[in-house]
Amino acid sequence: MTIEPGPLLANIDSPDDLKKLSQDQLVQVCQELRQFIIDNVSIYGGHFGASLGVVELTVALHYIFKTPYDQLVWDVGHQAYGHKILTGRRDVFHTNRKYKGLSGFPKRKESEFDTFGVGHSSTSISAALGMAVASQYKGETEKQHIAVIGDGSMTAGMAFEALNHAGVTNSNLLVILNDNCMSIDPNVGALKEYLTDITTSATYNKVRDEIWNILGKISKFGPNAQQIASKVESGIKATLLKQSNLFESLKFRYFGPVDGHDVLHLTSVLNDLKNIPGPKLLHCVTVKGKGYALAEKDQTKWHSPGLFDKITGEIYKTVYEKPQPPKYQDVFGHTMVELAEQNDKIMGITPAMPSGCSLNIMMKAMPDRAFDVGIAEQHAVTFSAGLATQGLVPFCNIYSSFMQRAYDQVMHDVCLQNLNVVFCLDRAGFAGADGPTHHGSYDIAYMRCLPNMIVSAPMNEEELRNLMFTASQPDMGPFTIRYPRGEGVMPEWRTPLQKIEVGKGRVIQEGEEVAILTIGHIGNYAVEVCEKLALEGLKPGHYDMRFAKPIDEAILHEIMRRYDKIITVEDGCLQGGFGSAVLEFLADNNYTAKVRRLGIPDKYFEHGSQLQLQHEAGFAPQDIEKAVREMMAQHVLVR
Numbered sequence: 001m002t003i004e005p006g007p008l009l010a011n012i013d014s015p016d017d018l019k020k021l022s023q024d025q026l027v028q029v030c031q032e033l034r035q036f037i038i039d040n041v042s043i044y045g046g047h048f049g050a051s052l053g054v055v056e057l058t059v060a061l062h063y064i065f066k067t068p069y070d071q072l073v074w075d076v077g078h079q080a081y082g083h084k085i086l087t088g089r090r091d092v093f094h095t096n097r098k099y100k101g102l103s104g105f106p107k108r109k110e111s112e113f114d115t116f117g118v119g120h121s122s123t124s125i126s127a128a129l130g131m132a133v134a135s136q137y138k139g140e141t142e143k144q145h146i147a148v149i150g151d152g153s154m155t156a157g158m159a160f161e162a163l164n165h166a167g168v169t170n171s172n173l174l175v176i177l178n179d180n181c182m183s184i185d186p187n188v189g190a191l192k193e194y195l196t197d198i199t200t201s202a203t204y205n206k207v208r209d210e211i212w213n214i215l216g217k218i219s220k221f222g223p224n225a226q227q228i229a230s231k232v233e234s235g236i237k238a239t240l241l242k243q244s245n246l247f248e249s250l251k252f253r254y255f256g257p258v259d260g261h262d263v264l265h266l267t268s269v270l271n272d273l274k275n276i277p278g279p280k281l282l283h284c285v286t287v288k289g290k291g292y293a294l295a296e297k298d299q300t301k302w303h304s305p306g307l308f309d310k311i312t313g314e315i316y317k318t319v320y321e322k323p324q325p326p327k328y329q330d331v332f333g334h335t336m337v338e339l340a341e342q343n344d345k346i347m348g349i350t351p352a353m354p355s356g357c358s359l360n361i362m363m364k365a366m367p368d369r370a371f372d373v374g375i376a377e378q379h380a381v382t383f384s385a386g387l388a389t390q391g392l393v394p395f396c397n398i399y400s401s402f403m404q405r406a407y408d409q410v411m412h413d414v415c416l417q418n419l420n421v422v423f424c425l426d427r428a429g430f431a432g433a434d435g436p437t438h439h440g441s442y443d444i445a446y447m448r449c450l451p452n453m454i455v456s457a458p459m460n461e462e463e464l465r466n467l468m469f470t471a472s473q474p475d476m477g478p479f480t481i482r483y484p485r486g487e488g489v490m491p492e493w494r495t496p497l498q499k500i501e502v503g504k505g506r507v508i509q510e511g512e513e514v515a516i517l518t519i520g521h522i523g524n525y526a527v528e529v530c531e532k533l534a535l536e537g538l539k540p541g542h543y544d545m546r547f548a549k550p551i552d553e554a555i556l557h558e559i560m561r562r563y564d565k566i567i568t569v570e571d572g573c574l575q576g577g578f579g580s581a582v583l584e585f586l587a588d589n590n591y592t593a594k595v596r597r598l599g600i601p602d603k604y605f606e607h608g609s610q611l612q613l614q615h616e617a618g619f620a621p622q623d624i625e626k627a628v629r630e631m632m633a634q635h636v637l638v639r
């Protein structure tokens with residue numbers, strides 16, 4: 001079902017069509033765009049509050065700037081639905097985040113208006129600066145470069161690295177700080193408080209209004225207006241502004257705060273800024289979820305709510321007759337509290353994903369022992385390392401793909417010093433609709449090669465709890481536990497906590513001819529396959545190896561004695577992953593069994609459901625079954 005756009009939006013196939021509208025029509029087009037986003041997301045899903053919050057900004061940017069010639073970079077990109085709809089993708093927007101459909105984030109290969117591929121936060125200023133410097137180098141002096149970054153994304157070190165560089169260039173860069181006082185959860189930290197102070201400061205607002213009044217008058221003076229305006233503005237700021245401004249201190253020209261929902265004022269401000277050279281920052285104050293009352297009220301819930309009834313606001317949930325297994329995330333969250341109640345050394349850390357990873361349960365129960373540190377993965381890891389030096393046991397929960405950003409900290413600050421930090425890597429394996437930026441494909445490989453690091457993955461809820469308990473024991477050193485997004489398999493999951501021997505796998509079923517070796521939740525697919533094959537009297541062995549490192553050598557020797565053929569299955573990259581660890585063991589021990597490795601091959605996978613992507617990669621249940629049947633049909637001549 002395609003959604004009908006409003007009458008103005010129906011005629012906008014590109015920003016050129018938008019530019020044909022009169023100023024008066026802009027308010028209506030914003031209403032239509034907002035409604036179109038609500039209509040689509042309620043039926044097809046996706047990120048919600050962030051795009052509603054930048055409707056006016058999106059319209060104003062495409063109205064004033066010459067996109068795609070002028071380069072517009074969205075940070076994270078979860079707020080870019082309006083941008084996609086206005087730039088030729090309105091009629092296919094219902095495919096957003098669906099398998100083979102539009103990406104949920106800007107993507108260079110999807111549109112020339114998507115100047116930079118995003119998904120992970122805080123890259124926009126660096127990227128836009130790179131573009132601005134390239135334009136300068138090529139003599140494209142007219143070209144504009146705009147980075148739109150949220151207050152949450154601004155908390156990351158990378159954003160500050162970029163500001164630090166940009167401030168000493170004379171590049172044509174406009175940073176728009178979209179300040180809605182929210183990350184996914186409420187934004188945190190001193191920067192957030194600083195931004196709130198500026199937004200509410202009476203002195204500041206007075207100064208700002210005077211500057212804009214004077215700019216308005218001066219613009220009547222013709223071609224030299226901007227130089228004059230710029231001098232007047234600096235003068236006013238220098239003389240009137242007693243409090244120092246962070247961005248001005250970094251040599252940016254700071255403008256704002258302005259109301260990010262007043263589209264007419266925004267167009268006039270952007271029009272003025274277009275003509276002011278050098279790095280500048282416009283502080284826009286917006287409301288996440290603007291225009292949909294429930295989303296304005298509970299902004300975390302409506303960040304990405306799932307499907308809902310747009311009239312009543314009811315978020316649909318599947319109703320089951322029997323109790324269902326919990327999400328791994330909730331098992332993690334509740335187990336953290338349980339462990340921390342028993343062991344006063346345990347602390348919890350998340351970089352800006354408290355509700356996503358469920359550390360919010362511990363943050364509520366034990367606020368002095370659980371920290372949201374902002375979008376700051378590098379800091380989260382080294383902060384955890386610092387805690388560990390003092391004898392505490394930090395559980396640092398980071399989405400597998402976001403951990404890529406903190407790799408040096410894992411190696412240099414944790415592993416090299418053999419510190420007791422537990423890394424809970426959430427969203428391991430295919431993330432699903434978020435796509436390649438968010439798939440947790442590489443963690444087994446990138447963690448396995450680091451000395452001192454233990455790498456494990458639970459096959460179910462009980463295993464997750466036991467691995468967490470094991471990792472909390474004294475002197476474990478760096479310990480990784482990876483698990484996927486979503487439900488496990490055990491409705492009755494509050495099992496007693498038991499220590500697992502590090503590096504020890506489990507026999508799920510002994511069999512004949514072919515052994516399936518799995519790691520983590522994906523092992524449940526092998527269970528399914530074995531049950532199906534048993535109906536035909538076929539009985540492959542199945543081993544849940546639990547640890548990719550140290551790998552269970554005793555069980556592997558035993559497997560080599562019993563089987564000619566091995567299938568390894570992992571929801572991670574094949575290069576350097578769990579299957580590679582098995583191959584290394586075979587080679588080191590001169591075994592010559594036939595081995596087939598199933599996992600994520602050496603290419604990027606787009607978005608879709610986890611199962612669709614697993615099948616595309618060749619390790620969904622039917623693919624494992626096929627591999628077993630093919631292996632069983634093969635005759636091994638040499639042993």
Ligand SMILES: Cc1ncc(C[n+]2csc(CCOP(=O)(O)OP(=O)(O)O)c2C)c(N)n1
Nearest residue numbers: 050119120121150151152153182183184352
């Ligand atoms: C490196 C990284 N860490 C975490 C995330 C998860 N994440 C996506 S959006 C978001 C909040 C961003 O807040 P802000 O930039 O203020 O945008 P808003 O949603 O408020 O519009 C977070 C934490 C991410 N995409 N990238």
Ligand SMILES: CC(=O)[C@@H](O)[C@H](O)COP(=O)(O)O
Nearest residue numbers: 076078119304356427434485
């Ligand atoms: C844009 C972004 O990075 C997050 O909103 C992400 O989509 C959250 O993923 P989960 O829904 O798996 O928590």
Ligand SMILES: [Mg+2]
Nearest residue numbers: 150151152182
């Ligand atoms: Mg925000």
